[in-house]
Amino acid sequence: AQKVTQAQTEISVVEKEDVTLDCVYETRDTTYYLFWYKQPPSGELVFLIRRNSFDEQNEISGRYSWNFQKSTSSFNFTITASQVVDSAVYFCALSEGYSTLTFGKGTMLLVSP
Amino acid sequence: NAGVTQTPKFQVLKTGQSMTLQCAQDMNHEYMSWYRQDPGMGLRLIHYSVGAGITDQGEVPNGYNVSRSTTEDFPLRLLSAAPSQTSVYFCASSYSEQSNTEAFFGQGTRLTVV
Numbered sequence: 001a002q003k004v005t006q007a008q009t010e011i012s013v014v015e016k017e018d019v020t021l022d023c024v025y026e027t028r029d030t031t032y033y034l035f036w037y038k039q040p041p042s043g044e045l046v047f048l049i050r051r052n053s054f055d056e057q058n059e060i061s062g063r064y065s066w067n068f069q070k071s072t073s074s075f076n077f078t079i080t081a082s083q084v085v086d087s088a089v090y091f092c093a094l095s096e097g098y099s100t101l102t103f104g105k106g107t108m109l110l111v112s113p
Numbered sequence: 114n115a116g117v118t119q120t121p122k123f124q125v126l127k128t129g130q131s132m133t134l135q136c137a138q139d140m141n142h143e144y145m146s147w148y149r150q151d152p153g154m155g156l157r158l159i160h161y162s163v164g165a166g167i168t169d170q171g172e173v174p175n176g177y178n179v180s181r182s183t184t185e186d187f188p189l190r191l192l193s194a195a196p197s198q199t200s201v202y203f204c205a206s207s208y209s210e211q212s213n214t215e216a217f218f219g220q221g222t223r224l225t226v227v
Contacts, residue, residue: 035216045203045218091156099144099161101216103156
């Protein structure tokens with residue numbers, strides 16, 4: 001069965017610091033997809049990125065970047081120059097089929113001014 | 114477009130009561146699912162549907178029933194609510210069976226069972 005582990009329960013940083021959120025996954029499938037979602041204090045789930053198992057290229061989107069390494073089964077998320085508005089719970093998730101997701105337990109990021 | 118709409122947003126139930134959480138999407142998505150979110154547990158899959166008339170169980174299906182009579186609606190029923198079902202419930206939909214499609218989530222329903 002698939003599993004997603006986010007070992008960091010809570011991270012606190014000061015604004016403008018860089019922060020990396022770790023995600024390690026387990027799956028027996030060779031084809032799968034990885035996602036990151038953000039859940040701000042308002043509670044909704046915001047889609048951030050999707051990555052398939054055949055594409056190990058890192059991706060950068062503004063202050064966000066993602067490092068996918070199949071060799072270590074990791075899909076880590078880095079926020080550069082963090083801002084207070086980045087404060088949220090971040091979820092890593094894995095999908096193997098039928099568009100259903102297996103989520104990690106989430107990492108709460110607190111960015112203080 | 115409204116996207117995925119969940120009603121109600123908040124609900125308090127007494128133990129043993131029944132209720133239905135509503136979920137509707139207007140994107141003509143075939144795939145819909147229900148998750149529950151508990152503190153420190155992330156989101157866990159309750160039930161999902163790959164199309165009208167087809168449903169299947171997820172990781173935590175006990176105590177919940179679903180049906181899918183139309184493409185648009187995917188209600189979640191609690192037949193006899195228990196305090197352990199106190200949670201935030203999210204409905205999601207996506208347009209393809211492919212794992213690479215983004216799931217669109219509703220705003221969530223916060224349910225308290227006393």
